[in-house]
Amino acid sequence: MSGAILNVALMVSEGFLTLAMAAAAFRILRGPRAQDRVLGMDTLYVNAMLLLLVFGIGSGTTLYFEMALIIGLLGFVATVAMAKFLMRGEVIE
């Protein structure tokens, strides 16, 4: 009984997070300017981190947790680097 409830909730939240990642990817593709694309990438990696945590609950192993931790660490560095690049080095279109 509890397994059935949890499995349905896992499927629902995986679907939600996949849709959220699709929305962020659409913003990356379409975003009118570069800062919109950077914002979309930031949202994409946060959603991917949540999806990995949900996978971790579903599979019962702690491997996914470490992947989520690494994504959280590296995504911050990537977004800050791109924001700094937009501020200093970009040729304004």
Next chain:
Amino acid sequence: MSAIEELPLWAAIATSALLVLGSGLALTGSIGLLRFKTFYERIHAPTLGSTLGLFSVLAASMLYFSLTQTRPVVHEVLIGIFVTTTTPVTFMILVQAALYRDRFEGRDPVSRLSKEQTSVKTLD
């Protein structure tokens, strides 16, 4: 899977509710990212998923692993602390860059907003 079946019913319901709440908030934030008109409105939306959405999913994960491994698992607090401290820094730097680019092109959203008392939505 046997570990899921051994979970008591209240824990399964609590974990499921936290999971659906967290991923629903993340989805809401991403839909807001699609639907808002200007960049300065758009940057508010994803923080919904990276604060309460993240906390709900982390709480579900902590509850599940604490009960199935029969010892408290608090590794998730690391992700929570890290994302909570880095998201405001990231978005402040990003908005600073966006404002710099807009001003460089001769459009200043902040000063026109205070002068005409209109919303940011009318700029683009």
